[in-house]
Amino acid sequence: xxxxxxxxxxxLAIPALxxxxxxxxxxxxxxxxxxxxxxxxGCHYPGGAGPFALMTYEDVxxxxxxxxxxxxxxxMPPWPADPTFRRFHQQNTLTDEEIARIADWVSQGKAKGxxxxxxxxxxxxxxxxxxxxxxxxxxxxxxxxxxxxxxEQYRLFILPxxxxxxxxxxxxxxxxxxxxxxxxxxxxxxxxxxLRGEHRKAVDEVPEFEQINIPLADPFWQGWVPGNLPVxxxxxxxxxxxxxxxxxxxxxxxxxxVGVSDRPKVKLWLAKTPPEKQVRxxxxxxxxxxxxxxxxxxxxxxxxxxxxxxxxEDIKLVSIxxxxxxxxxxxxxxxxxxxxxxxxxxxxxxxxxxxxxxxRFEEPLLLKKGSVIYAEAQFDNTAQNPxxxxxxxxxxxxxxxVKNEMMNLILEYITVK
Numbered sequence: 001x002x003x004x005x006x007x008x009x010x011x012l013a014i015p016a017l018x019x020x021x022x023x024x025x026x027x028x029x030x031x032x033x034x035x036x037x038x039x040x041x042g043c044h045y046p047g048g049a050g051p052f053a054l055m056t057y058e059d060v061x062x063x064x065x066x067x068x069x070x071x072x073x074x075x076m077p078p079w080p081a082d083p084t085f086r087r088f089h090q091q092n093t094l095t096d097e098e099i100a101r102i103a104d105w106v107s108q109g110k111a112k113g114x115x116x117x118x119x120x121x122x123x124x125x126x127x128x129x130x131x132x133x134x135x136x137x138x139x140x141x142x143x144x145x146x147x148x149x150x151x152e153q154y155r156l157f158i159l160p161x162x163x164x165x166x167x168x169x170x171x172x173x174x175x176x177x178x179x180x181x182x183x184x185x186x187x188x189x190x191x192x193x194x195l196r197g198e199h200r201k202a203v204d205e206v207p208e209f210e211q212i213n214i215p216l217a218d219p220f221w222q223g224w225v226p227g228n229l230p231v232x233x234x235x236x237x238x239x240x241x242x243x244x245x246x247x248x249x250x251x252x253x254x255x256x257x258v259g260v261s262d263r264p265k266v267k268l269w270l271a272k273t274p275p276e277k278q279v280r281x282x283x284x285x286x287x288x289x290x291x292x293x294x295x296x297x298x299x300x301x302x303x304x305x306x307x308x309x310x311x312x313e314d315i316k317l318v319s320i321x322x323x324x325x326x327x328x329x330x331x332x333x334x335x336x337x338x339x340x341x342x343x344x345x346x347x348x349x350x351x352x353x354x355x356x357x358x359x360r361f362e363e364p365l366l367l368k369k370g371s372v373i374y375a376e377a378q379f380d381n382t383a384q385n386p387x388x389x390x391x392x393x394x395x396x397x398x399x400x401x402v403k404n405e406m407m408n409l410i411l412e413y414i415t416v417k
Contacts, residue, residue, distance in 0.1 A: 026105040027113025028057045035101070036060065039077045039092055042229065049179065049229075057112050064106040071099050078355040085332075085347035089360040134173070138247055139265040146181060146253055146260055152401050153253035158196050159266065160246050167241040168278075171232030171269035174224035178262040181254045183402055184225045187266065188248040189218035189241070195248060217242060220281050223410060225323060225356040230267070233318060234364060237414055238275040241268070252400055277414040279318055284308050284375060284409040286398050296327060296381040296396040296405055304407055308373040314416035316364035320346050323408040326353050326387040327379040327396065333409055338370035345373070353387065364414060375409045 026032065036044075036054050044050035053059050060067065070076040071094055079093045094102075105111070138159050146153055176182035194214050221239070222231065233239070247266060286294045288306040296302055322331045328351040335343040346359060367373075381393050389403040390396075396405050 025108055025111055026101055027111045028060065028105070029113040029116055031101055031113075032060065032105050033057075035094075035098055039094060061110045061112075064110050068103050068106040071102050074099075078352070080348045080350065080352055080355050080357070081359055082347040082349055086344045087362060089362050134171075134267040135270040136167075136268040137265055138268070140263050143177070143261045143263045146256055146262065148257055148259040150255045150257045152183075152255050153251075154400065155249075155251050155253070156195070157249040157251060157264070158190075158246050159249060160193070160196065161241065161244065163241065163243050163245070165243050167243075167268070168238035168271040168273075168275050169241050169268050170238045170271045170275075171230055172222045172239070173230035173267040174222065174228075175265050175267060176224070176262060177264050178260055179226075181256050181260055182224075182226075182262065182264070183252040183254050185223065185252070185264065186220060186250040187222040187224075188216050188250065189221045190214070190246045190248050191217040191242050191244070193244070193246055195246060216248070217245065218281070220283055220410065221247075222281075223321065223358075225321075226354045228321075228357055230269075231319065231358045231360070232269065233279055233360075233412075236276040237279050237318065237364075238271040238277075239279040239412075252402075254402060279412050279414055281410065281412050282308075283411070284373060286407055289407065294398050294405070294407065296379050298393040298395060299382050301329070301378060301380050301382060303376060303378045306375045306407065306409065311367060311369055311371045311373075314366065314369050315413045316366050316416055317345070317361055317411055317413050318364055319358050319360045319412040321356070321358045321408075321410040322346060322348060322375070322377075323356060323406055323410065324351060324353070324377060324379070325402055325405050326389055327381050327385065327405055328353070328407075329378045329380045331375070331377045333373065333375040335367050335371050335373045337368055343367065343371075358410075358412075366416065373409070373411070375407075377407050379405065 040050075040054050042048075044052060044054040046053050046055070052063070054063075054067075067076075074094070077092050077094065079091065081088060083091060083093060138161055140157055140159060144155070144157070172187075174185050174187065176185070192214060249264060249266075251262075251264065253262070284306050286306075288308060290305045290307055294304060320333065322333065324331065330347075330349050330351055332347045333345040335345060337343065343365070345365075381388065381396055383391065383393055385393075396403075398404060398406065400406070
């Protein structure tokens, strides 16, 4: 009798156990799709920066093992900045629980789950890093074909805006037409319209404007490097685009043996009214290095230090963008206040050339008048560096070419009145 009762209890428990298993088994629609939408599909959509799409169950399930591995290693989603040094707005990192959720889903069979009645808004390119539908697109008038000469190319493209009034830009996105050959783009502003005759002009490796001798309204309005996403500003802040101005794109292309083409565009999100605060840019570069010369000798791992001029007014930093090339290993920037306080700005412990981002501060970061910004970066010009473009290693100096090196810190800020 005792065993019959025990057996009956076991039979009655089976449906409950099955229900419990159904409730705890992670599924794609309930547990994984929202996670990917938040952290991954901003790049992984057809035509996006990612090498493949993660828009559907089929997309994700066939790459489940790889996704589990790269998330466990924190290789993906990419976020090079050290969150223990400084956290940033919309920081795109996974929690330990989210990483475990992906691993559980894969190990338990990658269940699809029940399709939700309300369709999930899994839109291409939409994520927490996307500021929504754009208002204006400024595009080249035609496609540019790179020479098939295996040489780096530096080109100027002049994009007239034909705007009739000043515009205030709350978000900017540069979109290369061909990411495989685009090394970087520097967007400048010309209000004279005198550069239109220089359209598609080839320039040298230091593409300043000595040979053209036309002053620019803004010599660094915005920039794009591999890994960068749309840059959007805090509420009430925007960047000026003067009426009738031309966008000057200084594009650096990697060498190619075949005649590939490119047709970049600039997407703008506009403020409906003039902003309370106007965003401006300043850069700290190799001329600010305090232990010159900026030379990387073969077989060395040098560290260089930069410092800004003393700030002449109170400012609030909006964003920060460090920039190096292939030999960069780590980067750190901070400010020292007039009272001797240290303000952490950014630290990247493992530099990755293909993931260079514009980081927006959680809130505009106040730096008082009299503060100084410092940066330090280490490079590796040894044979042990797998990214070294030369074997054996050679003497490397400053240059815009990918085989040269740079040490830049680009900051966007608003003034405090």
